[in-house]
Amino acid sequence: MEPAARLDRNHQLTLKDFPYVINWSDERCTRCGKCTAVCPMFSIEPAVVVRRRVRSEGVNPEPTTTRQVVSVVKQVNDIGKYCTGCAMCSLVCPNDAIMPEYNPQHKFLFHKNRGGQPYRRGGRRNDPQISTLDRLKFTRISMLTDPALDAGRHEFRIRTYLGRILPADELPIKLVRGSLELDKKSGTFIPPVREIYPIMIGSMSIGALSPNMWEGLAMGITYLNEVEGMPVVMCSGEGGMPSSLLRSRFLKYFIPQIASGYFGWDEIVRTIPHMIEDPCAIEIKYGQGAKPGDGGLLMAHKVLKLISEIRGVPMGVDLPSPPTHQTKYSIEEAVAKMIQSMSMAWGFRVPVYPKISATKTTKAVLNNLVRNPYAAGLSIDGEDGGTGAAYDVSMNSMGHPIASNLRECYLDLVMQGKQNELPLIASGGVGKKGNLAANAASLIMLGASAVSIGKYIMQAAAECLGDEYNRCNVCNLGKCPRGITTQDPKLYRRLDPDKVAERVVEVFKSVDVELKKIFAPMGRSTELPIGMSDGLSADDPAIAERLKISYAC
């Protein structure tokens, strides 16, 4: 006997199994077709249905039945074409007829592994809970004991140092007629140090980002430096940089990143003799907070002409960056030799620092770096960081929150008296809920010399649609409806690089005001309050205890 499965649609998913369900209004829809055309996932499609209509027009009930063929917009119940909730359909709809709605009862993860392929995506950890950073408050406010500073009147120096700083008793200085002078004969190596803005744009590659997005960020950064006098810097991400930028005077605002795939470095190394400025720094990527221990991957459909040229690879092939640097087998080799090699390439004039994912082993790396006179800092990326492509399980379940990891590292440096020698850069979830200035200030007070942002700037500068409810998060597919993480010209031409740049400038100018609004009442303005942990309280005793700050309720 034939199973009933085919007949009653058993083994098919109900719309209730999907994370987003389309709410479409028959009455309001003008059937213009814009929504179905724009949907990046083909989750909705025009369909025709036969409808039976019963009408009765006379005084007495005399129902007549007619059958009509009508066009509708229908959600597809194919897991491969699930609605991501991006709401581009609503954006283009002229009559507010369609809107995806989040379905908290969805069973998406039970089904999104067809063909034995685990679910892969871009974006961030799907955890909408507020992070530790958002549970911290600034509670040491000066009023009568210390007249609070005026954020609008006083001069603030919101700057930090990127680079290794010599301890005072090792400085090559000598006393000459009552004045201190540099002792040029001492032979002491003075590591390069840059004075930068304490919020930097973290590593997002050309490739992961569309050309328009990357260009917009780069223009914004340049404007901030050249016009606004704010030394904001940006890391290239793995994948090289445009040759024209490498040869320009603006290179000093950028931090080229080298990662395990070494993509783009043929071009960078070849350009070194032609560089008229040194880069701000070099970042060596060993790990990423969103997918610790996992490598990078630029999928073939994103490797188009421009990317293949910058990265020096053929078009249309997957570009995997291995989880580790394949030529290195130990922490000494992986870290020390690479730092030295990169330093040497620029004549030891450029700070070189590694970036790792936050983990319980962070301190081992930290202590290795403390003993390496060429290490310029350590960038630690927490689990709330974003990524262009990763396995869902890596993003959701692997990694370590940044707050306690950073705090442990800072206190370890304090114990060794080296907290001012090796700057820590913290990232991963900074501004997760939009509180960029507060999150950044908290991390600084926990011990970070600087923080790095990624998702926040994508959302603020280019209206990225992603969120922790798995909205959109299709960066890996090259289908980014905003044109941020795609290499498809049809999509990225939607994004105006000038608008992105403008927003980058607005974001940094406003966060600068907000930082002053935090630091002023706390009486800090001359130096960044790195490690000023008495200024912070947590609303949870366990968090307070772990971070060694006070608990306030």
Place this chain on the structure above:
Amino acid sequence: MCRLAAITSEKYFSPMENITALETMKEGHDGSGMGLILKNLGGEFKDLKEYPVLSGISSNTGIDTINDHMDSAGFKLKHSWSPKIRPVKGIERHDNYFARVYDYPDKYKGRSFEEKEQLLLKTRVELRKTGEREGSVTVFSFYPDVLTLKEVGDPLQLGEFFSLDKSDLKAKIIFAQGRQNTNYAINLYACHPFFIQGYGAMVNGENTAFIPIKEYLMGRGLPGYIGYNSDSEVFAHILHYSCRHLKYPLTYYKDIITPLKASEIETRKDSQAARLLKMSLRPLCIDGPNCVMGFTPDGTTFMAQDAKKLRPGVVGGVKGKFALMSEECGLDSAVAKRDKSKDIFPMKYDMVIIEPEAREVKVWNQLQGWTATTS
């Protein structure tokens, strides 16, 4: 709030002069405590200048602790001074207030002064730890020619309590501060001025950068950078660290606590060194509001302000006697007959430095160097 009264003179004078000055500034402090440091001692200490003086407070059993400890360390008691206590309502009397002069252990007789200083510091820290454990001993200083007296209460009443008006206790440099530190727990160790190995400082104002500064100092691995019951103790230790440990001239103290902007540093002759210094000592930057007064082992005294908020502070006097005060009325009390037009109110870049024996007053400006001299 706090009020500060420091006097430096070529002649010995009584600490009552400082206390009277504090009294004139009473509207500016809440009378919750007073600390006194006397340097270049006169009176009965005049001929004992080469011997270290242990100053502190103890219970009756604490005296035995001190004796045991000093005996076992090899110190020999040479002279002992205690203030004559007059009961004053509201001041809770401790058993013993003392300034005991010791001779060095025999094995230190031929050693350098630096080695002796290290021994004194080590001994003071050990006594302090023992005393804190037992709750029986509080030691403020152990150093030649320096005496410290501290207690909770109103300064004028404390002057009466210690009978300072009738005492022959005198010195050429006396620092006094009115007010216990009330940001933290009331604790005798939280009372200004603070002292370490010849360097002393007292401060008016809260220290908003206390924790990073404290953590940095504690990480230097130097003995004596402990305690921090007051957020202001770090000012004395920064002074000690920069002048004694790093051997920087005194003027660099100002560059450390109130670093210049990068563009300002470029204008200095020592810009290369100053730039490095600023980065390396970044955690020692204060953010005010602070007026700092201090002295160094040679008897130089100084006043410096934070870079922007400023606490009240004025320096004035005549050759042979200058006073560093929080307020003009304190100055009028200490040195009434002076040319007031020459009073100096240090501003954000300034450090007023008074030579030993109150020979002359100079103003160091971070941007312009020496700008004014009064003698």
